[in-house]
Amino acid sequence: MKFLLDVCAASRSLHALLVNLGHDVVSARDGFSRATDEALLAMAAQEQRVLITEDKDFGELIFVRRLPHPCVVRFVGMRIAEKVGAMRDLIAHHADAMHDSTIIVVTRERVRLRSGRGNHQGDEESTGDPRHG
Numbered sequence: 001m002k003f004l005l006d007v008c009a010a011s012r013s014l015h016a017l018l019v020n021l022g023h024d025v026v027s028a029r030d031g032f033s034r035a036t037d038e039a040l041l042a043m044a045a046q047e048q049r050v051l052i053t054e055d056k057d058f059g060e061l062i063f064v065r066r067l068p069h070p071c072v073v074r075f076v077g078m079r080i081a082e083k084v085g086a087m088r089d090l091i092a093h094h095a096d097a098m099h100d101s102t103i104i105v106v107t108r109e110r111v112r113l114r115s116g117r118g119n120h121q122g123d124e125e126s127t128g129d130p131r132h133g
Contacts, residue, residue: 001098002026004044006053007033009024011080014052014087024049027100037061050093050098051086056099071097073104082108 002024005015010027018025026032026049028040029103035043037057050057051071058074061067072132073090075083086106090098097113130131 001095002047002049004028004040004042004051005049006040006051008054009052009075009083011083013080013084017084017087021088028098038067041067041069044072057105069101070102071100071102073098073106076105076107076121078106078108085113 003018005025005027007028011028015025016029021039026047028035032040032043037055038061041051041058041061043049045068049075051069054075056082058069058072062069062072068118072084073087075086076085083106084102089107090104090111094104094111094113101115104113104115
């Protein structure tokens with residue numbers, strides 16, 4: 001799979017996990033740190049990369065402005081180690097959703113998968129420990 005780490009989510013640990021699992025990873029810190037959210041979303045869509053972020057503004061770009069997009073994973077209120085564990089489990093349990101335009105919101109308590117096509121049909125939610133989807 002291919003990933004784009006937004007500046008706010010680009011930790012060395014998360015980057016290393018994805019690379020060690022054999023994925024193609026680009027970090028916005030590597031030459032794209034001043035890119036707008038629109039530019040990052042367009043780059044991720046064009047290159048078919050899963051965008052990993054903590055920024056809720058991508059929701060407006062996707063659901064209000066209806067910009068084309070790949071899968072977006074948004075971590076909310078999680079420490080780096082928690083994000084690394086949750087990402088490992090997302091790949092293990094929700095990899096199919098990550099090949100679509102799904103919006104995945106991960107908190108300590110749950111994982112929410114939402115179709116990025118603007119409707120709520122097909123929404124799925126896992127409650128409890130997000131590492132056990």
